[in-house]
Amino acid sequence: MRAELLAKYSGRERRRIDDILHRASKIIASIVAEEGAKPIMEELTDIRDRIRCSRRMNRRLHSMPFRKIQFYISYKAMEYGFKPEFVDAKNTSRTCPICDEVSKPNRHAFRCIKCGFQADKHLVAAWNTATKLPMCRPLPLAAKALNEPLLLEVRGKG
């Protein structure tokens, strides 16, 4: 299975994605170091169970980069002295961070059926993931973060 995955996901495309993952994880690790924040990431152990409805190809294309970027973020953050924590991400993109109601996101948009809170589902997932650790409190997010998509351009080498 692993050999098959590696073969499918090889060559030029793999190197291109790897380069993007390295640059993105370097940016994340530098934010971790600047802000003195603990990186909290989703446990991917049960990813196969959660996305078993998607096509096999989706799984091939998606599960590996997730693990890879977590690995890159982990070792780069640890170089700065910040050890990442991994949490169970069940329902993180479906739970309202304001009132805890579970709503189904519509594509990338999350809208709470109970309180009407709206945001990008990835932002909601990140917010909920961060607050899964007992020592973390809900983050005071700026209105800007909720209303505008965060565009982080990854360009150039290093």
Ligand SMILES: [Zn+2]
């Ligand atoms: Zn709500």
